[in-house]
Amino acid sequence: MSMQRREFLKALGAAGITTSALGGCAAMRGAGHAGQVVVIGGGYGGATAAKYIAMWSGGAVAVTLVEPNAAFVSCPMSNLVLGGSKQIADVTVSYDGLTKRGIKVLRDTATAVDADKRTVRLASGQTLSYDRLILSPGIDFLYNQVPALNNDGAQARVLHAWKAGPQTVALRQQLEAMHDGGVYAISIPRAPYRCPPGPYERACQVAWYFKRAKPKSKVLILDGNEDVTSKKGLFTKAWNEEYKGIVEYRPNHVLTDVDAPTLTAKFETAGDVKADVLNVIPPHRAGAIAAQAGVITANNRWCEVDFLSFESIKVKNIYVVGDSIQIAPAMPKSGHMANQHGKVAAAAVLASLAEQPVNPTPILNNTCYSFITDRDVVHVASVHHYDRDKKTLVTVAGSGGLSPAMNPLEGEYAWAWARNIWADALT
Amino acid sequence: MRRFKMLTSALLVINAGLVAAQGADHHLGRSLAASCANCHGTNGASQGAVPSLAGAAKADLVAKMQEFKSGKRPGTIMPQLAKGYSDEQIETVAVWFAAQKP
Numbered sequence: 001m002s003m004q005r006r007e008f009l010k011a012l013g014a015a016g017i018t019t020s021a022l023g024g025c026a027a028m029r030g031a032g033h034a035g036q037v038v039v040i041g042g043g044y045g046g047a048t049a050a051k052y053i054a055m056w057s058g059g060a061v062a063v064t065l066v067e068p069n070a071a072f073v074s075c076p077m078s079n080l081v082l083g084g085s086k087q088i089a090d091v092t093v094s095y096d097g098l099t100k101r102g103i104k105v106l107r108d109t110a111t112a113v114d115a116d117k118r119t120v121r122l123a124s125g126q127t128l129s130y131d132r133l134i135l136s137p138g139i140d141f142l143y144n145q146v147p148a149l150n151n152d153g154a155q156a157r158v159l160h161a162w163k164a165g166p167q168t169v170a171l172r173q174q175l176e177a178m179h180d181g182g183v184y185a186i187s188i189p190r191a192p193y194r195c196p197p198g199p200y201e202r203a204c205q206v207a208w209y210f211k212r213a214k215p216k217s218k219v220l221i222l223d224g225n226e227d228v229t230s231k232k233g234l235f236t237k238a239w240n241e242e243y244k245g246i247v248e249y250r251p252n253h254v255l256t257d258v259d260a261p262t263l264t265a266k267f268e269t270a271g272d273v274k275a276d277v278l279n280v281i282p283p284h285r286a287g288a289i290a291a292q293a294g295v296i297t298a299n300n301r302w303c304e305v306d307f308l309s310f311e312s313i314k315v316k317n318i319y320v321v322g323d324s325i326q327i328a329p330a331m332p333k334s335g336h337m338a339n340q341h342g343k344v345a346a347a348a349v350l351a352s353l354a355e356q357p358v359n360p361t362p363i364l365n366n367t368c369y370s371f372i373t374d375r376d377v378v379h380v381a382s383v384h385h386y387d388r389d390k391k392t393l394v395t396v397a398g399s400g401g402l403s404p405a406m407n408p409l410e411g412e413y414a415w416a417w418a419r420n421i422w423a424d425a426l427t
Numbered sequence: 428m429r430r431f432k433m434l435t436s437a438l439l440v441i442n443a444g445l446v447a448a449q450g451a452d453h454h455l456g457r458s459l460a461a462s463c464a465n466c467h468g469t470n471g472a473s474q475g476a477v478p479s480l481a482g483a484a485k486a487d488l489v490a491k492m493q494e495f496k497s498g499k500r501p502g503t504i505m506p507q508l509a510k511g512y513s514d515e516q517i518e519t520v521a522v523w524f525a526a527q528k529p
Contacts, residue, residue, distance in 0.1 A: 052461065055469075056454075336465055343461040347454060359458050363516065365508055367466060381504045383511020399511030403503065410503055413466075416475035421465045423474050 005058020009034060011354040012060075033062035035353040038120055038130040040110045040289055042067030042095060044335035045322030046136030047425040048342030049349075054101045056350055064104040064128055066120070069165065071095060072426055075195060076335045076369075077418050078164035081172055083205030084213075085374035088169050091418075097427030113293035115315045132349045135295065135303070136322045136338070137287025138163070139194055142301075146282050147257055154260035162194060162281045174277045175206060180214040182276030187255045187265055189283040190224040192302075194323045194333045197230035197380070199223075199281060201370040204235070207243040208373050219246055222253035222265060222273060230332070231370060231402060234378040238406065242372060255280065286324030295320055302326035307386060307393045309348035309358050310341055319345045328393035331384055332366060339425055340364040362386050364393065369414035377410040378403040456523030459516055463524075466504075471524045482529030488521035 012034050034057065039050040042065050050065045072093045080086035095105045109123040113133065120128045141160065143150040149158060161171040175184065184206050188199040203221050210217040228235055228249070239247040254268040263278040285291075285301035295312040297304040303320040304313045307328060312318045321341035323333040331337060341364070348358045363385045369377045382400035384393040403410060460471065463480065467473050471480035480488065494500035495509035496517075512520070 056457070339465050340462060343458070343464075347458050347461075351454075359455065361455075363459065363462055363512070365462055365465075365511065367504055367508075379504060381507045383508055385511070396511035399507060401507040412476045413503060416473070416477040417466050419474040420468045420477060424464045424469045427469075 002058040004056055005060045008057040008060045008350065008354065011350075011356060014354070014356075034060045035131045036062045036129060037064070037132050037134065037349060038128050039063065039065045039134040039136065040120065041136035041138060041287070041322070042069070042072060042098075042105070043136055043138050043322060043338065044421070044425055045338035045342045046134060047072060047095075047098065048339045049134045049136065049319075049321055049346045050103050051098060051101060051425060051427075052343050052346035053349060054098075054103050056346060059102050061350065061353065062104075063102075064106060065095075065098060066106050066108050066110050066122065066128075067095065068107065068109045070107060072422075073164040073168075074335070074418065074422065075162075075164045075198070077371075077414075078161075078168050079198065079202045079205040080371060080374065081164075081168050082161070082175065082202060083208045083371075083374060084172065084176075085208075088165070091164060093422045093426050095426065097423075101427075110289045111292075113289065113318070115293060115318060118317060130317075131353065132317050132319065133293075134319045134321060134342075134345055134349065135287075135290055135293060135324070136320070136342070137289045137324050139284040139323050140287050141282040141284050143282060146255060146280065148260060149258055149280065149282065154258070157260045158258055158263070158278050158280050160281050161279065162198075162284075171277075171279060175209060178214070178217065178276050181216040182214070183218045183220055183274075184210075184277040185220040185222055185265060185273055185275035185279065187253065187278075187280040188221070188223045188225065189281055190254065191229050192327060192333060193281065193284060195335075195368075196332050197235070197368060197370045200228060200230065200235045201372075202279075203247055204238055204243065204370070204372050207239075207246045210246055211243065215246075217246070218248065219243070220273065220275065221247065221249045222255070222267070222270075223249065223251050224254045226251055230368075231378055231380055234372075234402060234406065235370075238372045242406075255282075286320075290320065290324050293318060298326040307391070308344075308360065308362060309352070310345035311348065311352075319349060321345050328384065330382065330395050331364075331393060332368065334366055334368055336368060336421065337364065337366050339421055340366070342425070360386070360388075362393075363396075367417060369410060369417060371411070371414065372406040375408050375411040376406040377408075377414045378406050379410055379414075456519045459512075459520040460523045463520065470527050472527075472529075479529065480524040481527035483524055485521045485525035488524055489517055492517045492521070 074091040112121040161167040322338035383396045473479040495505045
């Protein structure tokens with residue numbers, strides 16, 4: 001018996017819960033296990049939560065991960081695939097590492113949650129029971145806010161590539177097929193959206209490709225926000241120096257619709273823009289299963305959680321992590337943060353199963369690297385701790401900051417970060 | 428059943444007392460260390476250019492973190508992150524990493 005399993009079972013014992021009693025205990029559902037946890041969504045948040053529950057309980061808690069994709073494809077680093085310095089295989093990781101840990105990985109889609117019966121129905125028809133449910137459904141796009149994009153044909157022509165995978169590869173193909181002298185335009189939704197610096201990094205990566213392969217071409221950033229939302233000084237410097245004459249930034253471009261056949265973007269207050277490759281990131285909200293489970297509580301878009309545990313403020317025994325939560329002040333929707341959410345939630349779920357109090361002083365950090373060229377990188381970092389009076393996570397005064405300038409050393413650190421966080425979530 | 432519940436409650440009180448006596452959640456070190464794992468690897472075992480922390484000497488970890496925090500030691504991310512952790516948290520996390528197998 002591993003030390004961690006023994007420790008967790010000891011904790012259950014202290015709470016008056018014995019594994020031998022579990023067989024006859026209706027509240028605990030995993031046969032032969034000290035509880036059954038189902039995790040929906042195998043991205044940065046869900047995979048991490050699943051791994052840490054399995055690891056910290058020493059396998060005493062049964063963990064099932066429901067994920068429709070065959071492999072994990074990382075959004076962070078995927079802009080390098082658009083630039084052409086990396087391939088999609090370089091940002092793809094198998095789920096086998098989680099299976100080897102004893103986690104049951106089901107390639108399936110959750111279609112309904114019954115919070116009273118504590119069951120999850122899957123597209124395959126199977127029903128799973130849970131003691132605690134972790135939702136990490138990521139984002140869904142609000143196509144009703146871009147009406148002409150609300151069909152498969154238009155979505156195949158005007159790509160988002162904001163979920164890494166086939167869309168990333170398809171957008172790279174569009175860029176390769178574009179003639180020299182063409183215009184690539186990217187539409188950014190109003191904040192909050194997944195990965196604040198991501199669209200600006202993407203503009204840099206496409207510009208890096210154009211500068212070498214198609215130097216007469218242009219990158220047009222059509223931002224729905226009033227200004228650059230992240231790493232402003234560092235990105236602006238790159239567009240004015242490294243990519244001078246290639247990148248043009250236009251703020252206050254709130255997209256209202258597109259015309260897919262002519263690749264034209266339409267805006268609230270600005271004139272139409274026609275592009276040769278049109279990349280629209282539509283506004284988004286928490287993934288559909290969160291809506292079905294009844295945990296979307298903020299603006300009909302995001303899930304509010306108790307930041308001590310990441311349990312939904314509305315539905316008991318359902319924990320929500322990752323991009324689908326209503327973020328705390330100054331907390332970005334990022335893969336790194338989702339990983340940190342997953343660990344706080346994992347600890348809270350185990351504490352809850354053992355009827356122990358949760359950690360009253362959680363601390364989370366964020367590190368985000370953006371590639372300006374294929375190797376020069378800039379970062380933003382922050383530390384967030386729990387404020388007992390405000391009942392939310394706030395940044396620790398004096399902590400955090402940015403790179404002074406792009407540099408190749410942080411390019412190496414960015415890959416070290418990627419390898420470590422992928423291993424941390426998926427092995 | 429009632430006796431079982433009373434016993435459970437009593438144990439919970441004892442357990443809560445122990446937690447209070449220790450001043451914190453007894454998994455505090457583990458939870459704190461998990462916030463480092465994104466870059467330094469699960470349980471401090473790193474895969475790449477970022478240093479491993481598992482099995483490092485506690486005094487060395489504390490000294491480095493304090494130097495990052497004060498600005499004495501240069502770095503990229505760490506001087507900015509170290510300022511987010513209290514002296515007690517640095518002590519706790521250093522004890523935890525020092526106890527891990529390298």
